[in-house]
Amino acid sequence: MNTSQRATALAAVAGVVAVGTGLALGELAAGLVSPSLSPVTAVGGAVIDVVPPGVKDWAISLFGTADKTALLGGMGLVIAALAALAGVVELRRRFAGVAIIAVFGVAGLAAVLGRSELTPNAVPVPLLAAVVGMILLRWLIRRLEEWQADAAAAAGDPRADAAAPADAAAAEESDPAARPPSRRRFFQVLGGTAAVAVLAGVLAATFRGAAAVVSELRSKLALPAPVSPAPPVPAGAEVRLDGVGPLVTPNKEFYRIDTALRVPVLDPGQWTLKVTGLVEREVSLDFATLLAKPLVERHVTIACVSNEVGGDLIGNALWLGWPVRDLLALAGPKDGADMVLSRSSDGWTAGTPLEVLTDNRDALLAVGMNGEPLPLEHGFPARLIVPGLYGYVSATKWVTELKVTRFADDVGYWTPRGWSERGPIKTSSRIDVPRDGRSVTAGTVAFGGVAWAQHTGVGRVELRVNRGAWQLAELAPGISKDTWYQWKLALPLTPGQYEVQVRATDLNGAAQVEDRAPVAPSGATGFHTVRVYVKS
Numbered sequence: 001m002n003t004s005q006r007a008t009a010l011a012a013v014a015g016v017v018a019v020g021t022g023l024a025l026g027e028l029a030a031g032l033v034s035p036s037l038s039p040v041t042a043v044g045g046a047v048i049d050v051v052p053p054g055v056k057d058w059a060i061s062l063f064g065t066a067d068k069t070a071l072l073g074g075m076g077l078v079i080a081a082l083a084a085l086a087g088v089v090e091l092r093r094r095f096a097g098v099a100i101i102a103v104f105g106v107a108g109l110a111a112v113l114g115r116s117e118l119t120p121n122a123v124p125v126p127l128l129a130a131v132v133g134m135i136l137l138r139w140l141i142r143r144l145e146e147w148q149a150d151a152a153a154a155a156g157d158p159r160a161d162a163a164a165p166a167d168a169a170a171a172e173e174s175d176p177a178a179r180p181p182s183r184r185r186f187f188q189v190l191g192g193t194a195a196v197a198v199l200a201g202v203l204a205a206t207f208r209g210a211a212a213v214v215s216e217l218r219s220k221l222a223l224p225a226p227v228s229p230a231p232p233v234p235a236g237a238e239v240r241l242d243g244v245g246p247l248v249t250p251n252k253e254f255y256r257i258d259t260a261l262r263v264p265v266l267d268p269g270q271w272t273l274k275v276t277g278l279v280e281r282e283v284s285l286d287f288a289t290l291l292a293k294p295l296v297e298r299h300v301t302i303a304c305v306s307n308e309v310g311g312d313l314i315g316n317a318l319w320l321g322w323p324v325r326d327l328l329a330l331a332g333p334k335d336g337a338d339m340v341l342s343r344s345s346d347g348w349t350a351g352t353p354l355e356v357l358t359d360n361r362d363a364l365l366a367v368g369m370n371g372e373p374l375p376l377e378h379g380f381p382a383r384l385i386v387p388g389l390y391g392y393v394s395a396t397k398w399v400t401e402l403k404v405t406r407f408a409d410d411v412g413y414w415t416p417r418g419w420s421e422r423g424p425i426k427t428s429s430r431i432d433v434p435r436d437g438r439s440v441t442a443g444t445v446a447f448g449g450v451a452w453a454q455h456t457g458v459g460r461v462e463l464r465v466n467r468g469a470w471q472l473a474e475l476a477p478g479i480s481k482d483t484w485y486q487w488k489l490a491l492p493l494t495p496g497q498y499e500v501q502v503r504a505t506d507l508n509g510a511a512q513v514e515d516r517a518p519v520a521p522s523g524a525t526g527f528h529t530v531r532v533y534v535k536s
């Protein structure tokens with residue numbers, strides 16, 4: 001092999017190592033933040049979707065149940081070939097190979113965006129993989145170029161033996177002492193990068209393997225029908241204004257808040273929930289037993305204490321679960337207990353007043369969300385849903401223990417970190433259309449949004465323009481007092497600039513608090529305010 005052949009071969013290896021490392025880190029990131037969708041599974045899924053049925057049948061007949069492995073292997077070969085090409089091209093022309101990887105990244109992103117499993121977390125992953133691949137490729141090729149330059153200089157060195165082959169590679173092979181330090185540097189960075197790729201790949205395979213197994217179990221799970229179905233959604237509950245979101249938030253659009261760096265992946269077959277602490281008898285519940293209980297289905301709107309006024313950390317879903325009061329009744333809380341410390345598989349905790357878990361509200365040990373098993377990100381296989389309380393003191397996902405205790409003895413995760421011990425949801429309302437800062441045409445301007453006062457119910461919603469008199473909005477019927485309500489109001493507006501505010505009043509007559517408060521320690525207050533520019 002002469003110098004240039006050797007350089008080409010090493011550039012190809014550098015391409016494979018750079019792309020491989022990017023992909024491995026991407027898969028690892030996906031394993032951590034996006035258990036149901038990674039760039040590789042997205043591209044694989046897209047390939048399966050576009051391949052004509054005939055080819056699919058042929059592949060299945062050829063590879064049988066190993067068809068997915070064969071697909072991944074084939075994808076691996078194609079990717080490796082393109083990566084090698086990127087390396088070779090990058091050596092010829094700076095950034096040409098980097099551009100090839102950028103195309104990979106865009107293709108990966110397109111595949112991810114096209115999948116039905118899409119969640120916001122999955123989106124940056126292919127970009128991360130591509131950027132890592134691009135940076136590594138440039139870096140490795142730079143090292144290779146340095147070595148080539150040093151070798152060429154050494155070959156032309158007048159001190160070199162005139163009888164020695166002029167070829168620098170041959171010179172290095174015949175005399176290790178003549179090897180330039182840049183040669184060692186190149187192999188060091190190449191080897192180091194490859195080691196990172198292998199490590200990331202092994203970790204990613206472990207995480208993703210577990211996630212794939214549990215995702216499969218989840219998708220095959222048939223939830224039982226509720227013994228008590230949700231009350232029907234009243235006619236007219238949806239105001240049907242463009243820009244006012246759906247009354248029931250689809251799982252994929254549902255906000256996600258938790259401290260989990262890696263989404264916990266729990267096998268429902270292994271899952272148990274223990275009721276411990278101040279109880280007459282400890283109870284241990286497995287998933288099959290839970291599914292056999294008389295389950296109820298209820299719409300409940302949950303909200304995050306970190307939701308700013310007008311924010312979107314709130315969502316409404318149809319939850320299927322077993323009332324927590326029935327579970328606690330089995331255990332028999334002892335006198336003096338006033339709190340339930342719920343704990344998730346990853347150690348996170350919430351402290352919930354015992355009272356709200358035992359009164360007549362539908363506090364649920366939930367297994368279903370909008371007709372499906374809970375998504376992995378939302379607590380599969382089971383979580384708590386408590387009407388009227390912020391998530392941080394109630395909505396424990398991946399729940400594995402309920403410890404009946406006392407506020408005097410235990411604290412939930414967020415309380416020592418600057419958040420209130422108790423977290424009832426504050427009555428609030430939001431203007432969804434027109435959005436803040438929008439221009440609209442003069443005439444009748446349709447305003448619309450949502451309002452909530454969980455477990456009390458919304459009594460009325462009013463709007464005021466430029467701090468004028470409050471005007472009653474048309475309040476759509478809520479599904480229940482535990483859900484948000486939609487509202488709308490058409491206002492005649494002449495050209496100009498307006499400030500429009502909304503306020504809700506609950507069914508007990510308590511109005512939403514006007515004074516602005518930050519989200520910490522107990523939830524934001526103040527009126528959602530939008531500026532609207534009305535054009536003629």
Ligand SMILES: Nc1nc2c(c(=O)[nH]1)N[C@H]1C(S)=C(S)[C@@H](COP(=O)(O)O)O[C@H]1N2
Binds near residue numbers: 256379392395
């Ligand atoms: N295990 C666990 N459960 C948790 C949390 C968490 O960090 N870990 N966060 C809580 C918070 S602060 C909120 S607002 C809700 C959000 O639930 P969601 O992600 O399903 O919307 O989950 C709650 N349950």
Ligand SMILES: [Mo]
Binds near residue numbers: 303391
């Ligand atoms: Mo939250």
